[in-house]
Amino acid sequence: MKKELIYTHFPYCIKHLGKHNYIVLNRDYKPLGTTDWIDDYTTHPSVRKIRLTQKQAKQLSYKGSDDVECIYFFDETPNVLTNKKALSDYLNRLGLLAKLICDDKK
Numbered sequence: 001m002k003k004e005l006i007y008t009h010f011p012y013c014i015k016h017l018g019k020h021n022y023i024v025l026n027r028d029y030k031p032l033g034t035t036d037w038i039d040d041y042t043t044h045p046s047v048r049k050i051r052l053t054q055k056q057a058k059q060l061s062y063k064g065s066d067d068v069e070c071i072y073f074f075d076e077t078p079n080v081l082t083n084k085k086a087l088s089d090y091l092n093r094l095g096l097l098a099k100l101i102c103d104d105k106k
Helices: 054-060 085-100
Strands: 013-019 021-025 048-050 070-072
Touching: 054 085
Parallel strands: none
Antiparallel strands: 013 021, 013 070, 021 048
C-alpha cells in the first residue's frame, strides 16, 4: 500500500512510556520509518528520556492539550497535507519538538 511520507516518516505523536521515557511514532503508531508492528515500545532503540512539562505538551499538541502521556501533532481532519494552515501549524510544532532535549540513557 502506497502512503505519503508524512504517514510513515514524520512524527504523528510522542508517547510516554514511564520514567520520562518517550517514543516518537508515525501515523501507524510505529517508530518513525518502520513498517513492522512493535509489541513493546519500551525496548525499541529510539526510546529517549525527555523531561516534558505540561506547558511544552500544550504547545506541541494540535489540540492544545497539556496531557504528557500521548501528544498528537496533527489531526487528519482537515488533512494536514491539503490544508495550508494545518500544515504550517504542524511544521511549527515540529520545530518545537526538534528543540527538546533528550538523553539516550533509558
